[in-house]
Amino acid sequence: MLTVAGLFTALAGVLLGIIWGALPGLSVNMAMVLLVGMTYSLPPQIAIIFLIGIWVGAEFGGAIPAILINIPGTPAAVPTQMAGYPLAQRGEGGAAIGAAIMFSMIGNWAGLAVLVTLAPLMIIIALDFGSWEMFLVAMFGVVISGTLTGKEQAIKGWAMGWFGLLLSMVGTDLIHGVERWSFGVNELRGGIQYLPVMIGLFGLTEALNALTNKRQAPAATKLKRFKPSIRLMRRYWRSALRSSVVGTVVGAIPGAGANIAAYVSYTIGERATGKKFSDGDVEGVVCSEVANNANIGGSLLPATTLAIPGNSSSAIILAALALHGITLGPTVNEDHPGFLPFLFACLLSSNIFMYCLALGAVRPSVKILTLPTGVIMPVVILFALVGAFSVSFSEFDVGVMFLTGLTGYALLRHGYPFAPLILGLILGPIVDENLRRTILIYQGSYEQLLYRPIGDLLIVAIACSFYLGMRRRANP
Amino acid sequence: MVRTAIAIGFAAISTYVLVSSFGLARPGGWPTAPALLPIILSSGLLVMAVTIGWKEYRTRSSAPLQASRKDDRSTRLAWMAAVAMTGGFYFILLRVLPFEVAAGAFLFGMLRFFWNKPGIIRPIVIAVLIPLTLAVIFQAVFHLPLPGNGSVVQSIRDWLALGV
Numbered sequence: 001m002l003t004v005a006g007l008f009t010a011l012a013g014v015l016l017g018i019i020w021g022a023l024p025g026l027s028v029n030m031a032m033v034l035l036v037g038m039t040y041s042l043p044p045q046i047a048i049i050f051l052i053g054i055w056v057g058a059e060f061g062g063a064i065p066a067i068l069i070n071i072p073g074t075p076a077a078v079p080t081q082m083a084g085y086p087l088a089q090r091g092e093g094g095a096a097i098g099a100a101i102m103f104s105m106i107g108n109w110a111g112l113a114v115l116v117t118l119a120p121l122m123i124i125i126a127l128d129f130g131s132w133e134m135f136l137v138a139m140f141g142v143v144i145s146g147t148l149t150g151k152e153q154a155i156k157g158w159a160m161g162w163f164g165l166l167l168s169m170v171g172t173d174l175i176h177g178v179e180r181w182s183f184g185v186n187e188l189r190g191g192i193q194y195l196p197v198m199i200g201l202f203g204l205t206e207a208l209n210a211l212t213n214k215r216q217a218p219a220a221t222k223l224k225r226f227k228p229s230i231r232l233m234r235r236y237w238r239s240a241l242r243s244s245v246v247g248t249v250v251g252a253i254p255g256a257g258a259n260i261a262a263y264v265s266y267t268i269g270e271r272a273t274g275k276k277f278s279d280g281d282v283e284g285v286v287c288s289e290v291a292n293n294a295n296i297g298g299s300l301l302p303a304t305t306l307a308i309p310g311n312s313s314s315a316i317i318l319a320a321l322a323l324h325g326i327t328l329g330p331t332v333n334e335d336h337p338g339f340l341p342f343l344f345a346c347l348l349s350s351n352i353f354m355y356c357l358a359l360g361a362v363r364p365s366v367k368i369l370t371l372p373t374g375v376i377m378p379v380v381i382l383f384a385l386v387g388a389f390s391v392s393f394s395e396f397d398v399g400v401m402f403l404t405g406l407t408g409y410a411l412l413r414h415g416y417p418f419a420p421l422i423l424g425l426i427l428g429p430i431v432d433e434n435l436r437r438t439i440l441i442y443q444g445s446y447e448q449l450l451y452r453p454i455g456d457l458l459i460v461a462i463a464c465s466f467y468l469g470m471r472r473r474a475n476p
Numbered sequence: 477m478v479r480t481a482i483a484i485g486f487a488a489i490s491t492y493v494l495v496s497s498f499g500l501a502r503p504g505g506w507p508t509a510p511a512l513l514p515i516i517l518s519s520g521l522l523v524m525a526v527t528i529g530w531k532e533y534r535t536r537s538s539a540p541l542q543a544s545r546k547d548d549r550s551t552r553l554a555w556m557a558a559v560a561m562t563g564g565f566y567f568i569l570l571r572v573l574p575f576e577v578a579a580g581a582f583l584f585g586m587l588r589f590f591w592n593k594p595g596i597i598r599p600i601v602i603a604v605l606i607p608l609t610l611a612v613i614f615q616a617v618f619h620l621p622l623p624g625n626g627s628v629v630q631s632i633r634d635w636l637a638l639g640v
Contacts, residue, residue, distance in 0.1 A: 374590030
């Protein structure tokens with residue numbers, strides 16, 4: 001990591017991430033997924049440094065347009081927009097931006113601290129997991145993801161999760177080698193690759209959606225002094241601490257992304273302080289930014305130790321690693337010694353670079369904020385095509401990307417979330433293999449499964465997730 | 477209509493998977509059958525699709541029309557234009573033209589349609605610069621091939637290499 005190339009890559013990734021996040025309508029996932037293909041020829045370490053840098057940079061970058069032009073750069077920056085834009089209108093945009101820089105860094109530190117502390121513990125627990133627990137934890141990931149992202153209709157989230165699981169069944173079965181729905185197509189024999197699907201959903205779909213929701217080029221509010229001050233830390237440490245906990249916990253729940261973390265933290269913050277952040281309040285920016293950045297470390301916790309991504313961005317990291325032949329899970333320390341410390345170092349350096357670059361990149365970013373969608377999105381579509389092709393230099397992958405992009409557009413406009421589908425597609429093989437292995441092991445004595453406490457806990461968690469989703473549907 | 481069509485689509489896919497699962501080989505019997513999970517999943521998806529479809533149908537028949545027809549038409553037109561140009565770029569232009577030329581033509585068309593600025597100079601500049609930059613980054617820096625019927629940048633590099 002501490003090579004010139006590594007540090008330079010982290011720097012480039014963070015800078016690109018800040019700029020990308022600052023461009024309204026370009027999400028963190030879009031940035032990461034479109035650039036995965038470009039990292040194909042790079043050594044795996046450099047590829048991961050680059051992607052982590054983009055992730056950290058873009059998560060902060062989204063706050064810039066949210067505060068200055070009232071358009072969130074990323075979905076996770078919506079609460080920042082609600083609390084920050086009224087401040088910018090009052091001429092206090094500098095204070096809001098300063099707080100966003102300072103507390104994005106603190107959020108990242110918190111996420112990293114949790115990851116460093118809990119990852120070894122999580123690995124010890126995960127090593128005790130049998131097939132039954134692995135099956136249940138993967139199913140829990142898909143169900144809770146559907147519950148949390150399905151908005152007013154959790155059933156749409158579950159349907160997407162189930163559809164993702166079904167898509168993952170395509171290809172040669174892992175136990176008997178039986179071909180399932182590959183229709184004689186060579187590319188389908190190995191299963192549907194999830195990177196082209198992700199590029200279709202987060203690249204093409206979102207670009208089409210932005211192009212059909214035309215908006216006028218916004219005017220940026222003036223930005224005065226914005227240096228982050230240590231006084232902010234003394235003043236808002238309680239909110240920072242609370243939001244760190246919220247951000248990391250939400251991040252560790254599969255499928256719950258930075259946007260959910262930011263919303264939950266913002267709402268809890270309003271209740272705890274008794275303030276109305278939407279009138280314009282730096283503390284609202286603090287709650288939102290700490291949570292959406294702490295989410296990074298939190299989401300990497302299940303991704304690294306259980307191979308279950310905490311959100312779509314960590315799913316992209318898993319996909320990028322798979323592209324380089326690296327699979328994570330409870331045996332990560334044996335299979336890839338030194339990988340976890342390397343990942344911690346990536347997050348650490350990206351966070352430091354994010355803080356330094358943010359100080360210099362905010363003013364130039366303001367200039368590009370006003371670029372119209374009609375210019376940005378055609379370039380995004382071009383990137384999506386090239387990115388899908390670069391996954392395995394196959395025109396078939398571009399076709400998959402095109403098909404999922406078009407289908408995704410219809411699904412997005414009718415309230416179907418993408419995170420459960422991605423999670424289902426990634427976790428499908430784990431669910432399939434472990435369910436059948438469990439049946440084989442416990443054949444004839446299934447009652448023994450009830451004497452496995454972690455399994456029982458997971459069954460209760462799955463039942464609670466379904467119950468919460470159904471209750472929300474009953475009381476919208 | 478699209479909302480109901482999505483539910484019907486899910487129902488159709490799950491029914492197809494459910495029925496065809498029974499035709500899959502079962503080398504170790506049902507407990508380890510490759511069709512076991514697909515049967516469970518497709519049954520679940522079928523129930524969900526029917527529930528969603530029924531709910532969408534009920535909402536549609538009771539809710540007033542919210543979006544204006546004019547908005548619908550302009551959205552549909554923008555969507556069709558974007559899809560047609562992207563499809564044309566991938567399925568036609570890239571088969572016959574080098575990457576930079578095909579991408580340039582695609583970008584120029586998209587910019588002219590979606591960018592509400594008069595004049596053609598700026599779209600031309602963007603349509604030339606972006607594909608060229610992409611080609612240089614992918615081919616000269618990362619040594620990755622690009623889609624398309626060849627590449628201008630690659631041809632120039634080959635020509636220069638031959639010259640040396």
